Amino acid sequence: MVTTKTHAALLASPGLGHLIPTVELSKRLTTHHGFDVTIFVVTTATDSSETTKSPILQQISNLNGIDIIVTPPVDVSDKLDPKNPSLGLQIVLTMLESLPFIRSQILSMKFPPSVLIVDLFGTMALPMARDLNMSTYVFFATNAWFSAVTMYLPFITDEAFSRHANNHQPLLIPGCEPVRFEDTLETFVSPWGPIHEGYVNAARSILSVDGILMNTWKDLEPGATKAVNDHDILGQFIKRPVYPVGPLVRTVEPVEKKEGESENEDLILGWLDRQPAESVIYLSFGSGGTMSEVQMRELAYGLELSQQRFIWVVKQPVQGDACAAFFDTMKDGNGFTVEDYLPEGFVSRTKNVGNCVPLWAPQAEILKHPATGGFVTHCGWNSVLESILSGVPMVAWPLYAEQKMNATMLSEELGVAVRATAAEGGVVCREQIAELIRRVMVEKEGIAMRVKVKEYKISGEKALSVFGSSHESLCQMAKDCELHDLSQSSHEAKARGA
16 A cells, blocks of 8 residues: 555444445545545454455455455354344444454554544444554444434433433434434433443543544534534534535445346346336335334235335344344345245235345345335435435335434435334334325325435535535545644654654
8 A cells, every 4th residue: 555645444343234334435535535445344253254245345346545354253142142132232242352353454564554434333443543543533324313312422411311211201412303212222211221331431432533424414414413513512512523424325336246146136127127217116124124024914915005016125024123134134045935924925916016026136226226216214324325315205114223213304304205103013004004105106295205305315416526515524534634644753753763
């Protein structure tokens, strides 16, 4: 690598939802801001072999200025409660186990990085970075509202948490929308447990970094992006520069595909080519999202009732665990076929209007296709941004993590989605599913949402363009990194002279 460039190490925690924005940030740092980048991809024992072959990494493997280092797979299953394995704890433990390897790799580099950028689950690497005289940044691969809540977390009193957890009162965040109890995070429901304490400690460590990046843009979230930098609002607590640098999403580029994958993709996109404009609803619940068998059947019947063309990415059902596929996204399904869990005759009855695709589909390509007119989504932020930048309105169906906050923002603030609500028993019924799909696809409400989401699409593209707000924000972050490098070089020169 060239020594005159700023060299940044980016640490991507397990899961495609964390890897994709890390990769896209790396591409912008190299192509637009002259950085050299090393991406550390942390892997688990269940997904590492496939992650190294994933199209996302293939896409950047030949780009100048970017190196990829995949950590040895980590298995932390013996440290988890087998009856209730916490997803967040599993990610954190995996990151901790990977740190010695990452440190040794950095120390072995001829031109080691001077900057470390971590996501929310990588904050335990910050002390290592400071020990190695690196400047430190945290990258929130999500919206400004959730980022603001996390950064304000150490300042929320026990009394406020008690009112929220016990009395279901909203959490008040300066300059931002309150967090309603029905949209809250798992850690806020039991705010005195070890997972919550770990989250608060991570939030405290974030406030010690040199800067904070967010995968959003000013015009999408004017209130929250202002609040985190305004010293009269949240900025007085954060006291660190906050850079909105989004929307960073996976771009549609040709990559070498595994055997069978190209054929499947061609079939899907070829079928879309034959459909009328904006006539197909796409259904996918992310790389980690799962639902019960009862819910899958209701969704199938709801699709039939809606009478709309569709592409549905179908996964094996799991009872009681909405993120069961998070560490198992690339498995072959052990012989799984979509007919195994869908109503009898569903696939044959809908063969002329729909496609049930097992496990995976080319989401970015589907959303950008002219035939796609709606998206039933779990509201993971990557999927949200891909939908917005494709001009596609949504049916918001949140499953876990901060997705309920995302769904509220999409449906109530931005007006680009309608929201699914589960009935008693936690199941969204077929009648509601059909109604929501039709509201997006064929009713006047859907037409209005389509107009709004296309306005946000233009806004997001403008933010990333030269002189756009996010481009300028990342320019400022790059300048701050260069100043750190100059200061560090000057300090080292003085030390040698002494």
